[in-house]
Structures are given as C-alpha cells and as structure tokens.
Amino acid sequence: MLPAVPSDHQGLVRRVADHHPELQPLETAAAMGNWAGVEEFFAGLTDPSDRLHAGWLVGRVDGVERLLAPAAMAETGDTTLARTLYGIRLVVMGWNIRTAARAEHVSREQFAAFREHCIRAEQMLIDATAVQPDNTTAWIERIVTARALQVGQSEARRRYDRVAQHAPHVLPAQQQLLQKLLPKWSGSFEAAEAFVRERVAAAPPGSPVPALLLDYHVERWLDLDDNEVAPYLARIHDDLRTAEAMTLDPAWRPGFDRYKVHHNLAFLFSLAGLDFQAAKQFRAIGRNFTESPWNYLNGEAVDNFTKRRATALAKG
Template sequence: MPTAAPLPPPDFQLASAFPEAAWLEQAAAANDWAAVRQYVDGLPHGTNRSFAFGVLADVPGVEQPLREFVAAVPTDVFALTLLGTREVRLGWDVRTSARAEHVSREQFAQFHAYLRRAEQLLIRATALDPSHDAAWSERLNTARGLQLGQNEARRRYDRLAAYHPSHFSGQSRLLQQLCPKWSGSWEAAHGFARECMLNAPEGALNGGLVAEAHLEHWLDLRDKEKRTEYLRQAYVRSELTEAAQRSVLHPAFQRPYGWVSVQGAFAALFSLIGDTESAAVHFRAMGNLASEFPWEYLGDPVEAFTRHRAAALARG
C-alpha cells in the first residue's frame, strides 16, 4: 500500500488563520494610524475587539507614538486603550508566565509599575466610553496582575457584560482570576465556565471556557497519575463533549477570532483523555493551524501538537 503523505508542520502564525492580523501589524509599524482606526471602528457590532488591540499591542515600539497621542489628546479612547494594553504586555513580558515563587522581587516591581500605568490609562478610557469592550477586558488583566481581588475583578467583568454579555476574551480573563492559582476555587471556575456556555448563543466560542477550565484543573494537579485520573472521569468527558457540540462543532459556528485556540483546547483534552476519535475531529477542523495555548501547557508546543495530531489521525 502507498504510504500516506507526511502531515504539514503546525503553523503558529496568527495571520495564517486571520490574515488581517498581518495588515494590522504592518499598518501600526508604519504609523498608519488613520487606517488602523478606520479598521477597528468599522468592525461589526459584537466583534471581540480585544483581538485587534492585542495584535496591535504586540508590535515592537508601538508605545512611543501612542504616548505622544495620549499626551496630545488625553481623551483619545483608542490611544488610551491601546497604550494601556501595550503596557500590560510589556509588564507581563517582565513577569513571565512562571508561578509566583519563581518570579523575583525585581521582576514583580517592574511588572506592577507597568500595570499601574496601564490601569490609569484604562480607567480613563472606560470613564470616557463605558461600553468599550477592549478597555474593560484589559482591566481584568490589570486587576489580576495587581491582585485587586475577586470582588473587584467580578465588578469589572459585570461592567463589561452589561454591554457585551458573551465577550469571550473578558470571560477567559475572569476565568483565570477564578482559578485557585489566583486565589479562586475550582468550584467557582467550573461554575463560571458553564454559566458562560449556557448563556451564550449556540455556535459561539464560549463553550471553549469549559475546556479551558478543565485544562487549568488538569495542569494544577501536576502529578501524572492524578492528571490522568482527573481527565478520565466520566463527567469530565461528558462536559467536554457537550461544550464542543454547543460551540466549535455546532452548525452555527463561524470561526470568529480565537477559534484556533478553542478548537485546539478540545483537541488537546480529548487526546489526553485517550479519545482519539473525538480529538481527530478537532485536528481535522484545524488543519495545520495552531496557537501557543493550549499546546504550551503540554510541553514544547510544536512537539505536543505534532505528536498528538499524529496519534489522533492515525487512530481516529
């Protein structure tokens, strides 16, 4: 029998799934802010604008022109939000994603300085435009990083949800706050994830929060046997199946911003469970598209994606 053609390597470039990301990066790097603003302002109502602001905030050096804009026009909500988002990115680069015990005092000091600057910018942005989803969503990141507590994070989320009740980025950020590593509880995290899924329209990404909560729970256990035992509980598999069917596998699913990460989370979890048939469905939907989350949770992202995809497609 002829041998199967080798699978293409995973593609972690954001622009491969969302070509507009490359254009946004190029426009920001060229200081074509009129075009960038026109694009962001023209996004359809209900679009998760945190995606666009996140892409722009990752452009090296973008903080310099933004600081000039804010100094010249302190009421510019776009500039305030984007500069605040950039300050958060710079701060988190200093802190890294390591657990707190592995972050130095100097790193924390710099991290908090960036976040305090971001907080002031974003407070101004949400005061000027209380409906601005990207600004409120980013304030959930500053609340977590500055350790402002569960109540304050929930207050900010409620302000966001009043205008954007199924905002996936905001919900994902509050979910992180609700995990035990940020002084929450698994009961709160899983409960919130399920609530978001049930309250969102079918075919929306929000069911992916159920997968994210289970992946965080699995990672927190650390011990290999306990991780396997956790994921192979019948209710976990049942919840993941339901969440996938209500989101990325639903006929109404449209592949909005963030879909690759959500589809990947289901692929990763079903792979870890040993349900290669279900995992294969998600791998086929992604093709060779990938994102750092969730594969960075499983080790080297390229190796983890490649290994689990090969196993799933060989058996499923």
C-alpha cells in the same frame, strides 16, 4: 519591516496575523506607525471579541508604544482607542519583564517594573472607560489588570459585570474572569467551575461560550496528581462533546480565537484517548499552530503537537 510568514521545520504557521490574514493590514499599520490605518481598521470591527483580539495583536507589535503613547496623550480628538491600545501595550510590556516564570523565580526588580507598567496601563484604561463606558475592550483589559495588580475578587467581578452589561456573552471576558477565580489567583476551583457552568447554561445557540469549559478543564488538569488524571478525563467527556457541538452549530461564528478552541479540544480529546474526535480538531487546525496548550506537556510544544496529531490522525 514585518517578518515573512514564519513556520518551523514541521511547516506550522505560528503568528496570529498569519492564522487570520484579515488581521494583516492592522499589524502592518501598527508596525509602520500608521495611526490612521489603525483607527480605520477598528472602525470596521463591531464584535467585542474581535475588537479585543485585534487590540491584543496591536499590543504585541514590538515598539508600537512609540505610536500609541503620543496618540493617547493627544489634546485634541477622540483618544479612547489610543488609550485602550496603549493600556494593552503597557500590560504586555510589563508581563514581558515579569516573564511567565513562577513567582519565586521572578526578581524584586522585575516585580517592581511589572507593577509600574500595570499601574500606568490601569490609568490609561480608567480614562478610556470614563469617556466611553461601553468600551468592552478596555473593561476586559481591566480584568487583566485586576489580576496583575492583585485587586480583590469582588472588584474583578465588578469589571466583568461592566462588560456583561453591554455584551453578556463575550468569551474573552469570561476567560479573563475565570483566571481570576482560580486558586492560582486566590480563588477556588469550586467558584471557577460554578461561574463556567452558569455562563455556559445562559449562552444562546451558536455562542462561543461553551469553549469556557475547555479553559476550565485544562486548568483543572494542570492541578491534578498523576493518579487523578485518568479518572478526571473520563468524567469530562460530556463537557468535551458540548464544546465540540458548539463548533458544529451552523450559528457558530468563529472569530479570531477559533484556533484556540480547536487546539484545546484536540488537546483534551487526545489526553482522554478519544482520538477519533481529536483527529477532527487537528484537521480543523491545519497548519495553524499555537504554543498553548501543548507547552503544558513535558518537552517542546511543537513536538507534543505533532506527535499527538500523528497518533490521532492514524487512528481517526
């Protein structure tokens, strides 16, 4: 049975399927073991970003591997969707074992189990892309496994290029490669920023790609010393306004990651002291809460969000 719409004491809605009610039939089908319902839902999705976010939603359903594993191993029919979703689920299971803790706080046993799950996921995804070379969902998840299995930068870029060959302006693909290009995954901020600016410059009108600027600046902010924060935030106002302008473009088609964009904008505008701009983003968010990026601040994420929202709305 699916949980009732969960909210906290602040009345905030947390679950992705409640942020986007159109995803609820998919979540229900996955939770109830209805493979035909899952297939039918994906048959109605054509946007690569939407397909990926729907895949991630399925991958987070507890116990869904009991549905996906047999479908992925079936000897008849098209197994590419099942293998793609099972690969995503294996990565989720592996990361749940590893946890989000820093490497020094993860045990050898946790690392071993994490790696074993990601190797199995990689094989599922390789099979899916071999049969269906334009399977952007599987290729994007293979950028995730490239990071998890610590393959080189060139291989991660090759996987991204396979996505871009079929869909050159898919924000989640760029977000996943951005992670690989950062210093925490053996990259550099210089390489990461160069990639971000290249992709933003190439984005067509109405594209969600300018939101990549926000991901980069959040990551860069996390690495700053206290005395560097204020000058850095003062330098990125133009980038924040570029991303804000994207959300106001009549051609912008907000998908299943719209609230991530609004939360990142609210977060960075608030940190930069631009409360009027932050207030507009908090209004767009409404009750649709996400832990990230508010969990990057000291204290509880929900308290950070509600306090900064109150400040912004009072001023803006």
